[in-house]
Amino acid sequence: MSQDAPEPIARTSLIETLRKKLQEDILSGRYPAGTSLPPERELAARYGVTRTSLKHALIELRSFGLIAIRHGIGSIVEDVAARAGADALQYMAQREGGWDLRLFVDLLEARALIGGLFGRVAASRRTEADVESLREALGGARRTSRDPHGLQVAENLFMRRVTETTHVRTFVFLSNSISAVYARTLDAFGGAFEDGDWVTGSLEEIFDEIRDGSSAGAESAMERYLTESGKRMIAALEEQSP
Amino acid sequence: MSQDAPEPIARTSLIETLRKKLQEDILSGRYPAGTSLPPERELAARYGVTRTSLKHALIELRSFGLIAIRHGIGSIVEDVAARAGADALQYMAQREGGWDLRLFVDLLEARALIGGLFGRVAASRRTEADVESLREALGGARRTSRDPHGLQVAENLFMRRVTETTHVRTFVFLSNSISAVYARTLDAFGGAFEDGDWVTGSLEEIFDEIRDGSSAGAESAMERYLTESGKRMIAALEEQSP
DNA sequence: ACTGGCTCAGTGGATGAGCCACTATAGCAG
DNA sequence: CTGCTATAGTGGCTCATCCACTGAGCCAGT
Numbered sequence: 001m002s003q004d005a006p007e008p009i010a011r012t013s014l015i016e017t018l019r020k021k022l023q024e025d026i027l028s029g030r031y032p033a034g035t036s037l038p039p040e041r042e043l044a045a046r047y048g049v050t051r052t053s054l055k056h057a058l059i060e061l062r063s064f065g066l067i068a069i070r071h072g073i074g075s076i077v078e079d080v081a082a083r084a085g086a087d088a089l090q091y092m093a094q095r096e097g098g099w100d101l102r103l104f105v106d107l108l109e110a111r112a113l114i115g116g117l118f119g120r121v122a123a124s125r126r127t128e129a130d131v132e133s134l135r136e137a138l139g140g141a142r143r144t145s146r147d148p149h150g151l152q153v154a155e156n157l158f159m160r161r162v163t164e165t166t167h168v169r170t171f172v173f174l175s176n177s178i179s180a181v182y183a184r185t186l187d188a189f190g191g192a193f194e195d196g197d198w199v200t201g202s203l204e205e206i207f208d209e210i211r212d213g214s215s216a217g218a219e220s221a222m223e224r225y226l227t228e229s230g231k232r233m234i235a236a237l238e239e240q241s242p
Numbered sequence: 243m244s245q246d247a248p249e250p251i252a253r254t255s256l257i258e259t260l261r262k263k264l265q266e267d268i269l270s271g272r273y274p275a276g277t278s279l280p281p282e283r284e285l286a287a288r289y290g291v292t293r294t295s296l297k298h299a300l301i302e303l304r305s306f307g308l309i310a311i312r313h314g315i316g317s318i319v320e321d322v323a324a325r326a327g328a329d330a331l332q333y334m335a336q337r338e339g340g341w342d343l344r345l346f347v348d349l350l351e352a353r354a355l356i357g358g359l360f361g362r363v364a365a366s367r368r369t370e371a372d373v374e375s376l377r378e379a380l381g382g383a384r385r386t387s388r389d390p391h392g393l394q395v396a397e398n399l400f401m402r403r404v405t406e407t408t409h410v411r412t413f414v415f416l417s418n419s420i421s422a423v424y425a426r427t428l429d430a431f432g433g434a435f436e437d438g439d440w441v442t443g444s445l446e447e448i449f450d451e452i453r454d455g456s457s458a459g460a461e462s463a464m465e466r467y468l469t470e471s472g473k474r475m476i477a478a479l480e481e482q483s484p
Numbered sequence: 485a486c487t488g489g490c491t492c493a494g495t496g497g498a499t500g501a502g503c504c505a506c507t508a509t510a511g512c513a514g
Numbered sequence: 515c516t517g518c519t520a521t522a523g524t525g526g527c528t529c530a531t532c533c534a535c536t537g538a539g540c541c542a543g544t
Contacts, residue, residue, distance in 0.1 A: 013313075013526070015301070036399035039495060050528050052294060055496085056301050060255070063305045064330070065418070071255075071496050072536035082402075085419035086328035087305070089412065103411065117359050161322075169345065170331065170352035174416055176307065177327035253535095281524060292499050297525090312509070313525050314506035 018049060019057040023091060033234045034061030037067065038077040048237075055233055064088040067164050086177035093181050099237060108230030110222050111178050115159070118175075119206060122165035123215045130165040136201075145196030147203050152186055154191045158203055162222070165210065173234055182233070191236030192229060199229075260291060265333060266307055268319055279309065279317040280460070285437040306330040307431035328419035335423050341479060346423075350472030354465050357401070360417075361448060361464030363465050365457045372407040373453050378441075379403045380449050387438030394428055394435045400445055404464070407452065433478030434471060441471075 037044065037058075044054040044241060058075060061067045064085040070073045074140065078084070084092075093103050111193055122130070137158040144150035163175045175234065204227040207215035250454060273279055274297040279300075280288065286296040303309045309323040311317045320326070335345050354426070386392035400419065402435075405417045424431065435441060444467040451459035 015526085041495085052529085053527060055342070056527095057299060059298050060305050062299055063302050065329075065422070069496070069538090071253075071534070072494080075493060080413060083418060083422075084415060085422055086412075086415045087307075087330075087419070089415055106410055107412045110416070111408050113359060113363060113410070114356070114489095116415075117355060123356060133307045168352050168355070170328075170346055172323060173328045174352070174356075174419070175330055176325060177329070177416070177419070178412070180307070180325075180327055209345060257497085283524085293499080293525095295498060298498095311525070312507090314508080314523085317525060 014049060014053055015056045015060070018047060018053060020091070021061050021172050022049065022057055022061060023066065024095060026061070027080065027092065028093065031077045032080040033044065033077050035077055037071075037077060039074060052229075061157060064091070087180070088175065090181045090184075094185075101234070101237070105230075105234060106238070107178065107181055108226075110227035112230055114174070114178075115226040116219045116223035118163050118166050118171060119166065119210065119216045119218035121171075123161050123210045123213050123218035126165050126210055126213065130161075133162050134158065134207055138203055141203055142200050145200045147161065148190040148193040148205060149186070150194075151196055151199060152189065155193065155199060155203065156183075162206070162210065188240060189233045189236050191239060192232035202228075245326055256291065256295055256318070257298045257302070259365065259388075260289060260295060261302050262333070263289065264299055264303060266337060269322065269337065273372075273426035275319050275321040276436065277319055278315075281316060328416065329422070331419060332423045332426075336427075343476070343479070346479070347476060349420065349423055350468075350475065351448065354468035354472055356416070356420075357404075357468040358461045360405050360408055360413060361452065361460035362379075362419070362457045363413075364404050365452045365460035367409050367457050368407050368452050368455065372403075374447050376400070376403050376407065376452060380445055383445055384442050385444045389436040389456045391428070393441055394431065397435070397441060398425075398428060402453065404448070430482060431475045431478050432476035433481060443462065462472040 018094075023030055023203050037043060040051050040054055040058070044051040056208065058067065058069060062069050062075075064087055065078055065085050066080065066088065067075045067077055078086075093100050093107060120159065126134075137154065137160075141151060141154035141158055160172075160175070163171050202221070206218060206221045207226060209221050257263065267273055279285060282293050282296055282300070286293040289296065300309065300311060304311055304317075304330055307320055307327050308330065309317045309319055322330075325436065329346075335349060368376075379396065379402075383393060383396035383400055386396050402414075402417070405413050418481050444463070446459060448463045448467060450462050
């Protein structure tokens with residue numbers, strides 16, 4: 001198997017940087033919920049960019065539910081807890097360059113609980129085709145079980161297949177939002193995939209339960225694996241950034 | 243009680259319209275996943291807008307995971323199923339002005355299943371403060387049980403409180419993404435809240451289970467209510483748009 | 485005193501021309 | 515065959531302007 005692309009160097013565009021900065025200022029309470037942001041012209045001057053660029057960043061913030069932009073009025077800061085959607089997680093979990101460990105732990109717990117639910121539903125609805133698709137993904141994991149990075153990719157695929165087996169499209173989107181938080185920093189979690197036998201063994205167990213249509217079994221197998229896997233991811237993270 | 247504001251007239255900005263149009267063209271397969279969008283200059287000319295405006299729309303699409311923009315290369319269409327996050331749901335469920343009923347049914351099913359999970363976790367982790375907060379929200383629903391619109395708002399608040407009772411912040415964000423799909427069109431679902439006694443009765447049942455710490459009870463009460471409520475929402479929708 | 489219309493200042497919406505920066509490719513020099 | 519360079523195509527970003535919407539205050543008519 002060919003080596004995967006070596007993760008293109010992260011370039012930070014101005015807009016990207018600007019959005020992060022604004023977001024940080026909002027999340028840190030500098031611009032409290034319910035208040036107006038300074039006018040675009042002033043904000044642009046303050047951050048030293050054009051109004052056009054600033055606007056790009058504002059529109060992106062709006063799409064995450066962090067602000068509401070109203071013609072003739074201004075940009076109003078929304079209550080994050082009340083409005084921000086799941087896609088905002090990927091930006092909230094990485095603040096100021098580092099990880100927000102508390103939120104990340106929270107996220108992984110949610111992943112484990114929801115994964116359990118997915119396993120349960122998947123077991124009760126799997127078709128022949130689903131089982132085959134899962135078997136194939138499992139095979140991929142087995143073949144690459146000694147390469148942490150490859151295994152990580154294979155595990156992700158397997159989990160995606162489990163989610164698809166629920167036949168609930170909304171679950172796939174929810175799952176994407178969660179994966180997106182750590183997907184772009186896969187390398188940071190290599191340490192969680194060094195014990196290849198444990199990973200493949202766990203996936204096999206999950207596969208067996210789903211194949212057998214055992215809802216309760218699949219639920220607990222998923223939840224157990226994801227919980228332990230989450231712990232290892234956290235550990236890997238703490239090793240890197242002391 | 244005073245009459246609520248009569249829903250401000252929805253204004254559609256150019257960027258909003260443009261984003262919808264592009265999105266529709268992507269989702270409908272006109273620009274298949276993996277291929278490049280036409281160059282910005284050409285796209286702008288084709289849609290009859292400035293490149294600046296087009297860019298605003300593209301950036302928004304990027305934030306939903308529908309495209310990837312690469313300097314010097316172009317905008318590549320992402321595989322929606324693989325990348326689009328939960329916030330994309332609100333736009334996918336309302337295509338071409340009407341509702342995508344299939345996706346909406348799917349969404350409501352997911353809501354019921356996840357709601358069950360939330361109920362279970364909430365029951366196992368509720369604190370005194372949570373119970374009080376839930377009781378207060380329940381009281382609000384009781385007081386407005388004869389006004390469908392008011393009841394709907396109160397029910398939303400109650401469900402939010404249940405989610406908060408899980409003490410898993412990620413759940414709140416996931417929940418926001420789901421609510422966002424129908425939150426902006428609350429009026430369309432008034433029909434689902436006409437039987438005030440049934441709604442408040444159901445909420446009371448959920449409250450009791452959570453208060454008593456009965457995980458299994460809370461899970462099934464939530465799932466039952468949300469399933470039935472979802473059916474009524476669909477019915478209300480079908481009445482309106484034959 | 486109240487109503488309705490008008491004006492004005494402040495704010496976001498949108499434009500279009502222009503230049504910079506990045507990427508891939510083809511052709512040339514060694 | 516290798517490695518450099520020129521070039522064309524694409525997105526990144528700026529700038530200067532004008533349009534459209536909102537809210538507040540003023541003023542004339544009733």
